[in-house]
Amino acid sequence: MFLDALRKGRQSQCKIDYEFTEDNRANDQGRGYNFTEHWAHNFHFCNWSKWLLDLPAMEALPGGPRVLEIGVFEGRTSTWLLENLPSARYLGVEPFPNSNLRVNLNAVTRNVPGSSIVMVEAPASKALPDLITEGHKFDLVYVDGDHSEGGALWDAMLGWELLAVGGIMIFDDYFDWELPDEMEKKLGTVRKGCDSFVNARREDMRILWRWDQLAVRKLKEPGTTPW
């Protein structure tokens, strides 16, 4: 059933709809969710539906696609994912979980019985090396945590290690994010971090989308030098 919904998303033209309507809010509340921000938009999710369908053997992935989200906030994306991909095995990394996140995860557990959710309360710089050491792999990695240039680059490189071949990595705020000049000088931007990452791994990826978000598919594991 969820694949039908995704297929419908694939056929439709994704409309840019950054507005959050009262209807959206009422629908969220009706399902027990409480969001104060809507940083993740229907427009994004419409694009995601298309990319997710192209995950290798999406319908046959044993146990469902493995999803890693870096930066969870109130769980807007995690709840969308679990509602639309109920078979997903979701792991979120968030150093500062808030009370709305707890409300929203409880709601999705009620709405999608049997949903698989693991939340790691730590910064990605600590959590991701542990996941690598433990041998985890993911089919979708969504990077939306530390929005500095160095943070985005670090999460991208570690996330790439964790991404299975054929999997998709999506970065939020590739284009959209405007920092005050002073902050940009000091911290850089997500876009700069992403561009360094793409440059370093360009042989191993295909770019699916580069606009407000960046989406890339992993084609192969990176090579290493023999010395």
Ligand SMILES: C[S@@+](CC[C@H](N)C(=O)[O-])C[C@H]1O[C@@H](n2cnc3c(N)ncnc32)[C@H](O)[C@@H]1O
């Ligand atoms: C833009 S919000 C995430 C929104 C969420 N992905 C969604 O779609 O609803 C960014 C989140 O990243 C978290 N964050 C900040 N630094 C982080 C880090 N080093 N590692 C992981 N998450 C981080 C923040 O606490 C915040 O909750």
